[in-house]
C-alpha cells in the first residue's frame with residue numbers, strides 16, 4: 001500500500017489541503033497532524049468576536065465528521081518533531097513515525113515576542129491560538145488598563161475589541177502611522193481618527209522598552225520617550241515569524257519562510273509548503289512574498305492538491321485580505337506597495353470609501369473601508385486582468401468601464417469561437 005500524504009499543521013491551509021485532495025479524487029491515505037487540541041477552526045475571530053464573547057470553543061472550519069467522511073486520519077493534539085527526508089518519514093513528538101509519499105508543511109506562523117526588561121511578567125500576551133485567546137479573556141476580566149504594542153492588524157483588531165469592552169486602551173506603534181506596511185496613508189489616517197474618537201490613546205513613533213510589575217503581574221509599560229503607562233495587561237502584536245523549524249531541520253531552503261516554487265514545492269520535490277509559512281515569487285507583486293491571510297492559505301491548499309493530483313498550473317491568484325477593526329470593515333485586494341498613484345473614491349467623512357492604487361495607468365490594488373461592493377469589483381477586475389483608467393475612477397465609472405470591456409471581451413471570444 002502507498003504511504004500517502006502527510007500534512008503537518010491543521011490550520012486553515014492544512015485542513016483545506018486534506019479535504020481538497022479527497023475532493024480531487026486522491027485515493028491513498030491522508031494524515032493530518034495538528035498540535036492544537038481543537039479541530040481546525042477559524043482563526044480571524046480570535047481578535048474579534050471570540051475575544052468579546054463567552055464561547056468555550058472557536059468556530060470550526062468544518063465538522064469533525066467531515067474528516068472521517070473524507071477518510072482523513074486526523075491526529076489531533078499531535079506535534080511533528082522531525083522529518084527524515086531520505087527515509088520519507090515524519091517523527092511525532094510521541095515517538096510515532098509516519099511514512100509519506102508526499103509531505104505538505106502547513107505549520108503557520110508564531111507571534112514575535114518582545115525581549116526587553118520585564119517581558120516575562122505575567123499579564124503580557126501574544127495572540128495566535130484559541131488557547132492564547134482564552135488566557136487573554138480570563139485575564140481581561142480583572143483589568144482596567146491595557147497596552148497594545150503594535151499597530152498592525154491583530155493589535156488594532158484586539159485594541160478595538162478591548163475598548164468596546166470598556167477597557168482603557170493605549171496602542172504603541174513604532175512607525176509613523178498605523179498599518180504602515182499594509183494600507184495607504186489615507187486609510188491609516190482614517191483609522192487613527194476613528195480609534196481616537198472611540199477613546200483609544202494611540203501613540204505613533206513610540207515603542208515599548210520595558211515592563212514594570214511584581215509577582216502579581218505587570219503594572220506599567222516603559223516607552224522609549226521616557227514615558228510610563230499604567231497597564232495591568234499587555235498584548236504584543238508586532239507580527240509573526242513563519243514556523244520553519246521542521247523545514248530547516250530537514251535541510252529545506254528557508255529565508256523568512258519555507259521557499260517554494262510556483263508549484264509550491266520546497267527544495268525537496270516531495271515536500272510542499274503552503275499558507276503563512278511559505279515564501280514564493282508572486283506574479284502580481286513581482287517579488288518574493290509570504291502572505292498571511294486566509295485567502296492565501298486556502299487558495300494555496302487547493303492549488304497544492306491540484307499539483308499533487310497532476311495539474312501543472314502555476315499558483316497565480318490575486319491576493320485579498322479583510323480585517324474588522326471596531327465598525328470599520330477593511331478589505332484589500334492586490335498589493336499596493338508597487339503603486340505610484342492613489343485615487344480616492346467615496347466619502348471619508350462618512351467612513352465609506354476606497355483607495356484605488358495605480359502603477360502608471362494600471363490598477364494594482366484597491367483598499368476599501370466599509371465598501372464591499374468596491375472590493376468585489378476590484379477582485380473581479382484584477383482577476384480578469386482589466387484596469388479602469390484613473391479618469392474612469394475619478395468619474396465614478398470604473399464599474400461601467402469594466403462592463404463595457406467585458407462585453408467587448410465576450411464578443412471577441414464569441415467571434416473567435418465561431419471562426420474556429
Ligand SMILES: Cc1cc2nc3c(=O)[nH]c(=O)nc-3n(C[C@H](O)[C@H](O)[C@H](O)COP(=O)(O)OP(=O)(O)OC[C@H]3O[C@@H](n4cnc5c(N)ncnc54)[C@H](O)[C@@H]3O)c2cc1C
Nearest residue numbers: 009011012013035043044079080108275276292293294297
Ligand atoms: C488573531 C488573528 C486574527 C486574524 N485575522 C485575519 C483576518 O481578519 N483576515 C485574514 O485573512 N487573516 C487573518 N488572520 C491570519 C490568518 O488567520 C492566517 O493567515 C491563517 O490562519 C494561515 O493559515 P495557516 O494554515 O497557514 O496557519 P495556521 O492557521 O496558523 O495553522 C498552522 C497550524 O499548524 C500547527 N503546527 C505548527 N507546527 C506544527 C507541528 N510541528 N506539528 C503539528 N502542528 C503544527 C499550528 O499549531 C497551527 O494550528 C488572523 C490571524 C490571527 C492570529
